[in-house]
Amino acid sequence: MILSKKSLLVLVALFLPILSIHAQENTLNDKIGVNYNQVKLVDVLHDLENKYGLEFAYAVDQLPLDKKVTLFAKDKKVADVLNLLFEDLGVTYHFVDNKIVLKQKRQSRSKEYPSMVSLSGFIKEKGSLENLPGASVYIPALRQGVIANNYGFYSITVPAGDYELEFSFVGFIKSVQKLSLHKSQKLDVDLEASNVLQEAVVVGNKESQKITEATQMSTVSVPIGQLQNVPTLLGEKDVFRVVQLFPGVQKATEVSSGFYVRGGTPDQNLVILDDAVVYNASHLFGFFSPFNSDALKSIELIKGGFPARFGERLSSVTVLNMKDGNKEALRGEAGIGLLSSRVVLEGPIQKGKSSFLLAGRRTYLDALMRPFRSIEEGIGGAYFYDLNAKYNVHINESNRFYLSGYFGRDKFYGAHEKNDSKSDANFSWGNATLTARWNHVFGERAFGNTSFIYSSYDFGAKGSYKTSESSMSSGIYSSIKDIGGKIDIDYSLNSNHFIRTGIRVVSHQFKPSGSFLKLNTGSTSAEEKYDSFETNLFLEDDYKISNQFQINAGLRASSFVTGAQNYMNLEPRFSVRWMLGHDLAVKASYARMNQYIHLLASTGAMSLPTDVWIPSTNSVCPMRSDQFVLGVVKDLSEHNLTLSLEGYYKKMNNLLSYKDGASFISKSFGDHSSIIGPEFAKSLSSGDIRSFWESGVTAGQGASYGVELLIQRKIGKFSGWLGYTLSWTKYQFDELSFGKAFYPKQDRRHDISLVGIYMPSPKIRFSATWVLSSGAPMDVARAEYVVQAPPGPLATVSQKAIDYGEKSSFRGDSYHRLDFAAQFIKKKGRGERIWELGVYNVYNNVNPLVYYKEESNDNVTLNKGSLFNIIPSITYTRKF
């Protein structure tokens, strides 16, 4: 059954061009009826398009569009109607790529066939020459448009003619250019950032910003400007906390920037920064996102209908692009908050040609506390820092080079000295990525990117104890390291086909656990290591069948090799958009995803850095999901509003979970902490330890389904969105809960987010968010009893047992919170200063973080613990 589905999709993708030729013939032979009495030609053409799905292409200045025509026909072929319509107007028509291309007859040439031409180039920000990924190019006369890729490159292929083109992007003033496109050419366009208050300026964007036009669905796109205005905890801007405010994306816990997407766990979310995978996307146990939002240019999260160019995770892909750096002038920004300070510096190296960006952030709680304690009393602290750096050079018209890196680290430390003894302990974890990219433009229609990528994540804990007579140090660690490359090609085949293809290869090195012990008398160490190799190939086609009907069909092939085990899978992808009217579209999609690497996550309220990344092995199979999405989208252009309603069903197989009682902590610090010495090393090298996690995990299946509503306004004095999700998620593991299905912790029945940003003047911005989500399912004891164990090992453990009822049968309290922020902006020289005052959890709700039991006298109570009640914050930012 599965094979037949795959085959069908491949066949559809292969034979669609052939089918389209038949469609042309069929269209001309269709019988229609018309009745026009003194109606303008342009209106007749629109009417034929709307009523019969015909698609006309023409240059507006070449046809007598205002000429009134009279035509009556009943039950006639389309070809006959068109002949009647055009014979007195001196207009010829021809089919080109499913479009009926109209041209004025010329006296000198009795017959003329239009040729196709391409326009390509980069869309950039005026003033900084920053590329604008996601900017749109739109030709109203053809009702045809394209979106610039991650590097701001666009290519559009159209019939030769004179056109009016609109170049636009949210937050920028639309640029309208009249072009005579009779041969392929290149055109770079600079867009000027708009004052968002000038609604009249951006109203013109309506036509080109329609979500109804795009085939892609289930996508969250957050303008960076809007992200900077959303109120956050302690004024720390956090991209993931903003992403969590959209439907289908739910927070893991209040302290975590990890998130659940459509019933998936945080490890099923792929986070890509400048083509590099970031493995542990959080600082300080998840309190903060690892990314300094000042260094980011764009954020897009895809939660369904994945195009074939994305894969590797089951539930979502978040694509983040760092700013390239201002190529025109030196600019900067610095901010001081309660917990951290940040600075961004960008500028040209060679004006207009190359630039750099440096962005840094560090918390300073530890530094401020240091003067108050001495080493004898014991010092300790925690901090994190991150650094973004980027260099880019515009070599020539066809070649660009980018080098970017991200380095972030968290550290907890403590030290103590007394008499002749000295002890210290360190616990740290961090990400590092490095990406070198070369863009090459092949002619006017093709764009290629080649990337070399390094990414790593590691954590370690170590301690030492020294006296005058002895010394001892020990530690544990875990890491994952990727080295790889990818090549992507975008090709505008013609006005109806946009092809993307590419290959990605990556070598993973997993070290799920390692340890060392150094004593006076000697030392020992051991580590577990896996080398894996992952390859992905993809091909996808954006195929515009007609103005009403557009598809994105693709196929992704993936391979994962660990030791002797080789997994190979095909992942078909299919999305379709069907316009039901001018501003209304129905969309549907199917996507299969495979995930070859897994995160063994600790249970509990926080996502710990001790969560271990492991590969698929011969006993741990890759996870797989099949997701179906059906949605309807509506552009309410007159109000700058977009409305989206989507329903989804996602089936997941080979999900991985710890067995009951197993966790990294219990295994690493419990069972094996006492096993030190040469035998331990021997057991590790013999593979004995490997079984500790493989035998501690179990595989199961799950399903998630629900509906999501989003009403969004991205521009104007008042912007924001309302998101609502109604969803169910159920898991079933043979080895958990005696095989019964249960609701996992990411199951939330209702989730509502309301975000409002109001800018009454250029000097003041107000923003507020309100969130509400159903309580999470969990296991809470309902009864206790004493076990009478049989003779054997069990008789030696505690005999008090706990009954939790049905698994995950207890629902925590609902979570709801209101946040508010006000920004006061003042121009200072060529920059500005911003004071931001914020209040987190305005009405002081006690939101649950943990549940715990408390015994006092003769009463045993269940309590919920909350971390953040009402919290004010103040942040100062200076831009220069």
Place this chain on the structure above:
Amino acid sequence: MNNLYILYFAVLLALSLSSCRKEIAHPPQRNSRLVVFSYIKPNDPGNPNDLITVSVSLSRSAFGRDIGSFQRIEDADVWILNTSSGVSRKILWNETTKQYELNQHEFSIQAGQTYKLKVSAHGQSISAQTSIPEAVKNPTFKLLGIQKRVKEHDSDQYRYQFNVGSNGLTKMGYYQFYPKLIVTSPHLNVVYGKDYLLANDHTNHKSIFNEILTLNYGTNKMEFRHVGVFVSCSLEYYLFQRSAPVNLESAHVPDFIRPQVGNIYSNMKSESGELDGYGIFAGYNEVTVAHH
């Protein structure tokens, strides 16, 4: 500068004070239910006084006022029935051992037979059923070596490698194996190694590592012997053995860091067939092999 510090720490203090707790008005609760444990195995020919034992007690709610203690029940009506032969016997309370006991010469337990246990007390009535599997045939138990480990506190840790197996394991059976160190001098003591549970296993021979922590008597004076215990399990016995350790070990782990934990398997059902009480009535068969 000092004022800045004071301001900064005032804000941090406000933050730390802002975290708080709240009691849940309606925590999950369950009224006291009967808790019954009984494990039965065939008569040991070498021990004519083998007993069938049944412990009966009450559970208590996890939350609330006066949740009570885990009291043993003396006045329960306890019956055992051989469902094949229809023979049944009442099992009586023993005040000394605080459990219900029946000598096996009064009621024989045999491999291949199915038994039912019924317990009624405090207005509740529950029952459970189990079968006795055949004993493991031709078990082998070989001690391959002993390695002394790092000394920890007052005990020495030894690592044992055993080769265990049998020609008689069936693919659809459930088995348990564990080594036992019986110290006979200077004091009688029994130390258990880690147990291995096998279900539908296709491998009849396994090489197993085991650690046994022995008390530091001084190896010269200590007399001991190794015993391998092979258990054929009924499904109930197997599911109980598989689910109980995690639950029992985690009972004292703080809620905040407790890994996910499941319930202990129970087959105690009410008259209507619903799982109503706690505990297990499970049959098993065991063979021991000594290694001197």
